[in-house]
Amino acid sequence: MDEAQRHTDEMFMRKALDEARAAFEAGEIPIGAVVVAQDRIIGRAHNLTEALEDATAHAEMQAVTSASGFLGAKYLTGCTVYVTVEPCVMCAGAMYWAKIARLVYGAPDEKYGYTVVSPGALHPKTEVVSGVLADECAALMKQFFKNKR
Secondary structure, three states: HHHHHHHHHHHHOOOOOHHHHHHHHHHOOOOOEEEEOOEEEEEEEEEEEHHHHOOOOOHHHHHHHHHHHHHHHOOOOOEEEEEEEEEEEHHHHHHHHOOOOOEEEEOOOOOOOOOHOOOOOOOOOOEEEEEHHHHHHHHHHHHHHHHOO
């Protein structure tokens, strides 16, 4: 990856981290996501599973829905999803059907991440970049669960 792309990925991951911090403050598992098209955020969200009492209200699902509404389209070809933690298989499946071009995530999820549960869940043409600001993303999750105990 070239330096300009790394810088862009870190910049948008910081926006996803802002969403994760909002989730943290609201007592939600601190995962945030943004959807980007042509260097512009067209969808942003954080986990809302507690607030909505909905097990499917993950950050990625909410951000993809928001981006689809913004574009007025069900397919998000050419878009990148930035998410602070590796998506679960449900979210990876939603990205598959939305035809996301790129997925960029921070921290791995060694228990529930799609690479563990179902490695083929993403569309085969989706480019994946992992580990972007991983330490910051993981630290927020660790602090959240430390506070819960």
